[in-house]
Amino acid sequence: MRKPTRDEVFRLHAQFCKALGDANRLLIIVALRDRARTVGEISDAIGAGQSLTSRHLAVLREKGLVRAERDGNFVRYSLADRRILSAIELLLDVLAVQLERQGTHSTVARRLRSVARAS
Amino acid sequence: MRKPTRDEVFRLHAQFCKALGDANRLLIIVALRDRARTVGEISDAIGAGQSLTSRHLAVLREKGLVRAERDGNFVRYSLADRRILSAIELLLDVLAVQLERQGTHSTVARRLRSVARAS
DNA sequence: TGACAATATGCGGATATACGCATATAGTTC
DNA sequence: GAACTATATGCGTATATCCGCATATTGTCA
Numbered sequence: 001m002r003k004p005t006r007d008e009v010f011r012l013h014a015q016f017c018k019a020l021g022d023a024n025r026l027l028i029i030v031a032l033r034d035r036a037r038t039v040g041e042i043s044d045a046i047g048a049g050q051s052l053t054s055r056h057l058a059v060l061r062e063k064g065l066v067r068a069e070r071d072g073n074f075v076r077y078s079l080a081d082r083r084i085l086s087a088i089e090l091l092l093d094v095l096a097v098q099l100e101r102q103g104t105h106s107t108v109a110r111r112l113r114s115v116a117r118a119s
Numbered sequence: 120m121r122k123p124t125r126d127e128v129f130r131l132h133a134q135f136c137k138a139l140g141d142a143n144r145l146l147i148i149v150a151l152r153d154r155a156r157t158v159g160e161i162s163d164a165i166g167a168g169q170s171l172t173s174r175h176l177a178v179l180r181e182k183g184l185v186r187a188e189r190d191g192n193f194v195r196y197s198l199a200d201r202r203i204l205s206a207i208e209l210l211l212d213v214l215a216v217q218l219e220r221q222g223t224h225s226t227v228a229r230r231l232r233s234v235a236r237a238s
Numbered sequence: 239t240g241a242c243a244a245t246a247t248g249c250g251g252a253t254a255t256a257c258g259c260a261t262a263t264a265g266t267t268c
Numbered sequence: 269g270a271a272c273t274a275t276a277t278g279c280g281t282a283t284a285t286c287c288g289c290a291t292a293t294t295g296t297c298a
Binding site: 158169172173176194 | 275
């Protein structure tokens with residue numbers, strides 16, 4: 001109920017952004033684009049071990065980017081807010097412009113968003 | 120000119136996001152909202168030392184979030200792309216929803232964006 | 239209860255990051 | 269050139285992060 005100071009807001013905001021600063025966690029978020037998934041499904045989708053996947057999910061959960069829901073033996077994870085997808089796609093667009101400027105394969109830059117889409 | 124692999128794209132994307140994952144760097148980006156600024160101005164604006172400010176600017180520059188331009192004795196930094204502001208405001212909105220749910224001072228959550236705006 | 243499946247976590251090592259202090263570099267002006 | 273200003277960087281330290289392996293926890297079913 002306490003009003004956070006300006007500095008605290010920026011700290012929280014940075015924590016939030018930092019959660020996106022890992023390739024595996026980005027892969028997880030993209031994997032959750034369409035539907036909730038179990039840890040095992042996510043682990044397979046991103047090609048990482050179960051332990052590592054669970055840890056990354058814990059980070060995303062603690063920072064509030066994903067939600068967890070028990071379903072019997074499984075835990076089903078889902079995106080907390082679809083605007084997170086919008087944000088990372090926005091940044092991906094900016095990155096695409098970067099790569100184009102640097103001379104990276106130009107058609108690729110324009111297709112980055114679809115790369116992200118391809119599960 | 121080489122076509123980056125899917126994994127490379129995600130690595131780059133994560134690097135890009137990670138650059139936002141620090142409170143001082145977020146403060147810098149907000150400080151550059153309206154106009155280009157020198158290192159000294161930025162240092163004052165965010166209340167950090169010159170050395171630290173310069174380092175953070177180097178990170179943002181290397182990742183392509185800001186641009187540097189020499190002007191005599193000064194180096195003037197500016198945002199590379201205004202969509203970066205949109206992205207962090209989007210995430211700030213999501214964070215605001217979080218805080219509201221958690222019961223943090225409710226009017227504050229709604230005003231986070233203006234907090235960010237206030238220089 | 240016991241066996242089993244899915245998920246979480248303790249531990250250790252390698253690497254990265256943020257920071258301050260002091261110093262180096264680049265540019266201006268005399 | 270020397271003196272000065274603005275910015276960058278080397279170095280050391282403290283802390284955080286990523287990862288795999290093994291093990292603990294939680295829940296199901298017989």
